[in-house]
Amino acid sequence: MSNLKSIAELQGALCLALENKNFPSEPKNLYEPISYILSLGGKRLRPVMVLMVADMYSCDISRVMPQAIGVEYFHNFTLLHDDIMDDAPLRRGMTTVHEKWNENIGILSGDALFVKAYQSLVVAESNHLPLLIDLFNQTALEVCEGQQYDMDFETQDRVDMDAYLKMIKYKTAVLLACSLKVGAIVSDASIEDQNHLYEFGIHTGLAFQLMDDLLDVYGDQKDFGKQIAGDILCNKKTCLYIRAYEVADAAQRKVLDHYFAHQDFDAEKKIAEVKNVYEILNVEAYCRNLMDEHYKTAMNHLSQLSVPQNRKSILTELVAMLMVRIH
Amino acid sequence: MSNLKSIAELQGALCLALENKNFPSEPKNLYEPISYILSLGGKRLRPVMVLMVADMYSCDISRVMPQAIGVEYFHNFTLLHDDIMDDAPLRRGMTTVHEKWNENIGILSGDALFVKAYQSLVVAESNHLPLLIDLFNQTALEVCEGQQYDMDFETQDRVDMDAYLKMIKYKTAVLLACSLKVGAIVSDASIEDQNHLYEFGIHTGLAFQLMDDLLDVYGDQKDFGKQIAGDILCNKKTCLYIRAYEVADAAQRKVLDHYFAHQDFDAEKKIAEVKNVYEILNVEAYCRNLMDEHYKTAMNHLSQLSVPQNRKSILTELVAMLMVRIH
Structure with a gap:
């Protein structure tokens, strides 16, 4: 080999x-x-x-x-x-x-x-x-x-x-x-391995995308390189927003509806108010948990591949490279 | 069969x-x-x-x-x-x-x-x-x-x-x-037949497209269903125009350049003047000849197919249907 x-x-x-x-x-x-x-x-x-x-x-x-x-x-x-x-x-x-x-x-x-x-x-x-x-x-x-x-x-x-x-x-x-x-x-590769690799890719991709949503609001601006909370500013319906809206009460929905209606708000005030709703509703933990679940599922599929453990390292390394900013 | x-x-x-x-x-x-x-x-x-x-x-x-x-x-x-x-x-x-x-x-x-x-x-x-x-x-x-x-x-x-x-x-x-x-x-079908059919399609397609250019200017409006000389009015570079420009002298090119510069001319006058140049330069006959050549080449490929003559009739019929308006 x-x-x-x-x-x-x-x-x-x-x-x-x-x-x-x-x-x-x-x-x-x-x-x-x-x-x-x-x-x-x-x-x-x-x-x-x-x-x-x-x-x-x-x-x-x-x-x-x-x-x-x-x-x-x-x-x-x-x-x-x-x-x-x-x-x-x-x-x-x-x-x-x-x-x-x-x-x-x-x-x-x-x-x-x-x-x-x-x-x-x-x-x-x-x-x-x-x-x-x-x-x-x-x-x-x-x-x-x-x-x-x-x-x-x-x-x-x-x-x-x-x-x-x-x-x-x-x-x-x-x-x-x-x-x-x-x-x-x-x-x-065997059909089983083909399918494990496919599922590994699906769940790595989902975890990566959820991480992207999280980093926008909770990431370190320097590492991330994008404007913090850019998704909030442009009213993007991310995992955080969707979870928040799902569990919000009428008053909280009103805040979200208000700030997601257009883009002409004072940026700092908008971010602070929306993040405040997110915090009360604990959406960061929810999304982080969802991300972790997909990460674990990915790793589980990787573990089932019928190749020697040391040959799987490159895929572990790849995931580490992708997820380094949050794990 | x-x-x-x-x-x-x-x-x-x-x-x-x-x-x-x-x-x-x-x-x-x-x-x-x-x-x-x-x-x-x-x-x-x-x-x-x-x-x-x-x-x-x-x-x-x-x-x-x-x-x-x-x-x-x-x-x-x-x-x-x-x-x-x-x-x-x-x-x-x-x-x-x-x-x-x-x-x-x-x-x-x-x-x-x-x-x-x-x-x-x-x-x-x-x-x-x-x-x-x-x-x-x-x-x-x-x-x-x-x-x-x-x-x-x-x-x-x-x-x-x-x-x-x-x-x-x-x-x-x-x-x-x-x-x-x-x-x-x-x-x-044999590779030879595959290739003859392909070439038959190429030359039928070319003949059809050249016919389309000809009919725009020389077709019977009732049969054709489009505005006569619509290509001239919208300055489309058809076979007729391209041939005309190729063989035109300086004065005739000036007429073509003039009328193909924009679309704001009196329609009847524009069509008459451009058709006049086409007529002097005999472009209809040239393009009709080009069309006929492709039609003949198509038929030649059809004749070489290794299927009984009577089974080729549907393709002859198809071409007849496509080219009926001018042949």
Whole structure:
């Protein structure tokens, strides 16, 4: 059995493989935006997860590289379209494609990148194709559903916790889970291991997203790098807000309704009042507990993988890296 | 060998199969637009072509129905996104999705319909999967490229004939060709037949698109149903315009440049002046000849199919139906 590669080594290999991918020079307005968004970098978390799993099963990472790249292409396709839908001016500190070019180019280059994702995904042995394609299609559809729920929630008065958890599962967790399972399929892991890795990805993704909600309000601004309580200021219906509304009495709901009706309040006063309701209702503990439950469930699935304990360390390390800010 | 089914029979079978497809009820804003655009009807030309080919090879049409539906889903996905890009208010006489809902819903339901197309396409025997997927991916990418070229041409001063033919090939012809070849793959037709059908589709598509350009200016308004010379009025760079500009002298180019600079001219005067240039330069005959060449090439590929002559009749009938207005 080969030595396990480090996360940095896998990131390096992925980065190199991505750099060696060239897109046609024409039509320029279709392919330049694709090269541009791919060049913006990022942690390459999803494709690295594909490689990690292959390496865990001592499968040569070059065998899963096309799938790793396919997953990264897919993720960037969703970013292209999400940025249009969210009217986002910046992505990773750089101008978004629809701002730098225009919306039509953002839509169409997104579509083309989606096709490139499929093209890369299917560079596999034909016996793996049916599983890979079914998983990828299901994931892609759920990601669309997650984005739609997220947009729906913005204009909805009430969102219940189950609907919220389903939304973050579809919008974020399923692609992490898919990345791990794709690596397992190509590495010829057992069906049981494939499913444990998928569930590990789902629950890690949920825990991560819940942590994100918590950090916005209770994180250390310096570490977190975002404006503290930005979610409160922009009236985002997070886990904290949803839990608070669920258990609030009439007077507390009135406070929440009042401050979540628009964005023109004095920021400090709004944050203080909303956090006060959160504190009375103990929502931080509730959400932290929910996060911990998903974290534990993830770890439980990891423990059931039929690979030697020392080969699982890279996934433990990954979770530690993701959750370091709160655990 | 079974009797050949008529085009109407195939349309009926397809229609029934489409009606029996149900989308999830939630998220409503994702799936209702999909059901809506699919309910707008149309000739269902592309999926019917898939069925035709299967029937020609005496392959049960139920075996290719998932692929026929996949092709129709893909076509409607392109309509959803094209209508946003073209800012079109109407599609088949009805409000477009992005007008009836909004642009974000048009983008996202288009993405989801694209995934549904892949899901339906891969409901096939696994030995057909690699060919089907590669063909579909290549086609999808070319359709994106065609749409990009078309958008580029709008703001480009000059478009040469080769670039124009490539654009209409990618934007229209490749999906017709793909539909026929998909039918051939699932029917286990020989590689030679698959390729002849593909080329038949390409050249039929090109001939059809050139006919469309010709009919706009030289068609009978009653039969054609569109405003005569609508392409001239909206400064569209058609085959006629491109040929005219290629062979025009300085004075004639000045006339074309003048009238294609904006849309605020007196319509009758503009049409008369541009048609006058077209007539002097004999562009109608040139484009008609180009169309005929592609029509003949298509027929030549059809003649080389290794199926009994009488089973090819449905494809001849299809072309006759498409080209009836000018041949």
